[in-house]
Amino acid sequence: MHHKESVYFEDVAVGQEIPSFVRKTGVMEFNRFAAANEEFVPFHMEDEPAKPFGVDRAFGMGNLRFEYVHGMLTSWIGQDGWIKRVGTQYRGYNLKDQTLTCWGKVTKKYEEDGLHLVDLEIGVNNEKGENQGPGFATVVLPARHAH
Amino acid sequence: MATQTHPAITEEMRARIGVESEPRVSDPVDKSLIRIWAISLAWPEAPDRLYWDEEYAKKTRYGGVIAPPYFNPFAYKIDEARMDGANRGIGDGLAERAAAGRPGGNGGGEAEYFDVPIRPGDVITSRSKLTDIYVREGRTGQTLFRVTETRWTNQKGELVRVYRGTGFELLGRA
Numbered sequence: 001m002h003h004k005e006s007v008y009f010e011d012v013a014v015g016q017e018i019p020s021f022v023r024k025t026g027v028m029e030f031n032r033f034a035a036a037n038e039e040f041v042p043f044h045m046e047d048e049p050a051k052p053f054g055v056d057r058a059f060g061m062g063n064l065r066f067e068y069v070h071g072m073l074t075s076w077i078g079q080d081g082w083i084k085r086v087g088t089q090y091r092g093y094n095l096k097d098q099t100l101t102c103w104g105k106v107t108k109k110y111e112e113d114g115l116h117l118v119d120l121e122i123g124v125n126n127e128k129g130e131n132q133g134p135g136f137a138t139v140v141l142p143a144r145h146a147h
Numbered sequence: 148m149a150t151q152t153h154p155a156i157t158e159e160m161r162a163r164i165g166v167e168s169e170p171r172v173s174d175p176v177d178k179s180l181i182r183i184w185a186i187s188l189a190w191p192e193a194p195d196r197l198y199w200d201e202e203y204a205k206k207t208r209y210g211g212v213i214a215p216p217y218f219n220p221f222a223y224k225i226d227e228a229r230m231d232g233a234n235r236g237i238g239d240g241l242a243e244r245a246a247a248g249r250p251g252g253n254g255g256g257e258a259e260y261f262d263v264p265i266r267p268g269d270v271i272t273s274r275s276k277l278t279d280i281y282v283r284e285g286r287t288g289q290t291l292f293r294v295t296e297t298r299w300t301n302q303k304g305e306l307v308r309v310y311r312g313t314g315f316e317l318l319g320r321a
Contacts, residue, residue, distance in 0.1 A: 032187035036180075038222035043252075052250040053317070054287055062253035063217075070217045071188050079197060079207050083216055087257030089313075135255075140262070 006078040009116035009141040014106050018120065021072035021102040025060045025094050033064040050093075059093035065100065065124055065133050072102040072122075073137055080142040084117065088124065088135035099127045104137065116143045153282040155291050155318055163277045173220040173271040180222065181214045181267065188215055213264035216308075220271045251316035254292060259309040263301065270302045278311070282318065289318040 023029060034040050039061055042049035047057040066088050073083050094100060101124070108119040117138055124133030151161075178199070185198035196203040197213060204212045214220075265271065279294040293314045299307040 029187075029190060032190050036184040036187040036222070037219050053252075062255065066256060066258075067188055067215075067217050070215065074195075074216065079209070082262045083258075083260050085257065085259050087255070087311075089255035090253060 006080040006142055007076060009109065009118070009143040010145070012106055012109055012118055012141065014109060016106045018072070018076045018104040018106070021068055021075060023068055023100050023102075025064075025096060025098045025100055027058075027096065029064070030058070030060055030096070033061055033067065037061070037063055039063065047096075053093060055093050055095060058096045060096070062090040065090060065094055068100060068102050069122060069124065069133065069135065069137070072104060073120075073139060076104070077139050077141060082140050084115075084138045084140050086122070086135065086137040088122070088133040091132050091134065092126075092130065094124075094126065094132055100132070101125045101127075102133070115140050117141075149281040149283045149292075151281050153289075153291075155282060155289075155316075156280055160277075160280055164280065165278065166276060168275045171221065171273045171275075173269075173273070174224060176214065176220050176265055176267055176269045176271070178212065178267040180220075181212065181218060181265075184218050185215055209264065211266060213266055216260055216264070217258065218265055220265060220269070221273065249316045249318065251291075251314065254313040254315040256310055256312040258311075261306050261308075263305045263307050265301070265307060271299050271307060272301075274298050274300075285315075285317075287317055291316040291318055 030044055034044060041061075043053065044058055044061055050056075050058050053059070066086075069086060069088055070083065073086065077083075102122065103125065104120040104122040106118055107121050110117055118141055120137045120139070122133075122135045122137050123131040125131050182194070182199045185194035189195065195215075197207060197209065198215055199212060201212055204210070275295055275297040277293060278296045280292070282289055282291050284290075295312050295314070297310045297312070299309075301307050
């Protein structure tokens, strides 16, 4: 996973879809994130402790879903841009052995306080197409011609 | 319909709204923990060199290795270790939930950044406060929500991140 070449403000259009970020939500992914974030919670590890939530198996961390959204944004904008705001609601449980697809669509581009800003609608769909992470983001991009 | 008056919301809980917690201070950020975080984010792909390769990172506008934006510098802080495994870095109210003994978790969050990435050696101070508490009817019955705001600053006093998180607890059917 590498930062691609910079995306410039001028090259972005409202309505544009940004490259998606797809991840399996398996034991390997859960455990790696648990190790990074010290998030060893029983219902993320084993099926039985997840059952009081009305599901049949372990489910993933909301923080991991949010981390993937960050990964999508940084992969797209490259090193010269930065995330200003990002928010995601967690809807439903991201069960073990699903596939998550983070997506984003440009809704607005504008200048404010000398920054070139792009707003996006974002989401995290499971393999059934259900959006388990509706949200928004604002990123700052470099401009070819700073005003 | 959200309500702030519910038997599950005690006077004590309401009194905490807006009260800032004691600041928590991270250990100096370790490069290896950044690398482990970057691997978990990229897995099964290789992590971005910006997060681990100093020679490479020197040539970028950052001038050195940085942490991915959502990195948590409070993981593995020994003097606050919680052996039940609940993480206290993100500020989502998990500690209170565990005390109540009800199923619950992290319902969502919103992060604001300032182009001040976390770097190896940084010492991050976290200040957190409860900003809202309410009960709403959800898919599995009544659900209690706690909204917390957590502000992180680095050793230079620069604001690194503001995170507004919503923790939830399932109260069951009324």
